């Protein structure tokens with residue numbers, strides 16, 4: 288039987304037919320004894336989802352202790368004397384018995400997360416008569432930052448227009464946003480930043496009075512889902528919006544302006560989570576404009592938010608984007624560490640530094656930033672990109688949790704338990720942020736299979752020890768009811784990142800992508816530009832020497848990592864051109880030269896995409912026509928893209944070196 292995928296419903300597909308026993312009877316009424324908007328929403332959500340997806344008429348029974356009982360652990364103890372094991376904030380307990388199903392949160396949000404987890408497990412056929420689960424998120428701060436401009440365009444968005452704005456105004460489809468809130472809450476996301484992040488279209492007017500009521504309505508909409516808003520604000524606001532002559536953070540009038548503005552904003556949105564700031568980055572204003580450092584810059588906003596319990600998410604993506612490409616003394620990769628490490632301990636307690644996963648910018652193959660683990664007295668978060676800017680723009684299939692698993696597994700070598708995963712679990716890292724991949728496209732993400740990236744992001748924030756494979760299988764099974772389809776889809780997801788790596792810029796050299804647009808190859812596109820991302824290929828060699836005889840970047844890592852990366856013999860080969868300048872005849876571990884490995888990976892990457900496409904075609908008779916053909920069309924474009932990368936890269940190096948492929952495959956002149 289072909290079951291049509293409702294692409295809009297994402298991981299909430301119709302499950303009629305999945306056996307509900309042993310608990311069918313218990314699901315026909317959803318009891319709630321406590322009152323709060325989140326708990327009421329949790330009960331309403333469960334009833335509605337059961338009715339819609341399982342065709343079980345599930346009645347909400349407020350004030351009743353019946354069937355499936357939703358509540359908080361303290362509330363259920365107080366009312367019914369139930370002893371449930373305590374868990375962490377936002378955590379939950381699910382307990383199935385003959386007479387009752389209990390879904391109890393440590394707090395209200397925990398109950399909501401418990402409801403969605405219960406529903407997912409029910410959909411997967413994993414709830415039994417004896418189910419007992421205790422679960423809690425690893426970290427309290429699990430956020431998404433929208434880069435949508437108030438015009439309605441989404442910066443680096445590949446799934447249609449903004450969910451929030453149209454033509455310079457807050458303008459949205461309310462049901463759509465409720466459905467978005469559900470998606471976010473169901474994967475544990477609890478912070479959402481709105482307002483654009485860069486440039487004049489960023490919509491700073493959101494923090495002015497004509498627009499604050501609109502923002503307040505948005506906050507109202509997300510609140511029952513446990514999602515608090517953050518606002519992207521600009522450092523220049525005191526003069527851009529406030530008529531002051533300056534935004535100097537040490538000027539008392541500027542501090543007073545931020546304080547007044549925060550007071551005003553909190554009158555509209557009392558539970559605002561805070562601000563997100565991109566300062567001194569890519570032409571954005573910042574403290575450097577006044578000769579101040581980034582702690583001085585962040586702290587003035589932090590002081591304004593502190594009385595309200597708000598936080599400043601301060602991005603560490605700060606670098607010189609007006610570099611003279613001839614000047615080899617500047618290394619953009621050094622920037623975040625050089626600027627922020629020495630400020631450790633000088634940030635206010637309610638500042639969270641948000642550090643991009645890599646030192647450059649979400650490249651396909653890029654080392655993990657040396658700043659992780661290096662800050663001891665400053666709260667910080669990991670920044671990822673769910674939107675596929677450099678990873679195929681939701682045309683190419685590229686399953687990002689594969690990469691995130693590696694990032695989380697990176698060992699910073701600062702003391703025991705020093706992988707990013709452990710830093711997060713132990714609370715030494717304070718959370719995770721990312722740029723989402725959604726827009727007004729009916730399927731939310733452009734490529735239907737890119738929904739797996741959003742799902743995977745939330746699941747990893749919740750539990751960073753989950754494997755990419757487990758998440759792929761879980762998402763595929765939730766989305767495609769048929770087990771054999773789900774298997775094939777998981778396989779495709781898991782093959783996609785390694786394939787993308789192969790046809791993209793080789794061995795961590797980064798930036799061979801079409802400038803500005805960032806889709807498709809342009810080998811020297813960024814070479815003679817001010818952006819600071821060079822590979823410096825010539826006739827003999829390629830890559831940047833980032834050892835101590837070069838830019839010294841490698842010494843920003845803890846000593847063991849500096850040693851590991853500093854020697855080409857021990858440096859992971861996938862990243863070797865990030866750290867080293869190598870001659871084309873450098874012999875790699877497999878006994879072949881660097882050049883031959885570049886040729887091989889590019890031929891292989893294309894072949895791999897061809898095989899993925901063939902694998903998808905095998906699903907034709909098992910999928911509905913729309914899902915099948917919309918994904919097929921994207922695979923076909925991906926194949927063309929992979930061919931383009933393969934041929935441009937191989938031709939470039941053939942022309943530079945004059946050395947042919949040892950297998951004599953076709954390389955264009």
Ligand code: GCW
Nearest residue numbers: 434442443484485565604648
């Ligand atoms: O990757 C770069 C993007 C910019 C973006 C910037 C950032 C919004 O190309 O478009 O700016 O990152 O992280 O702020």
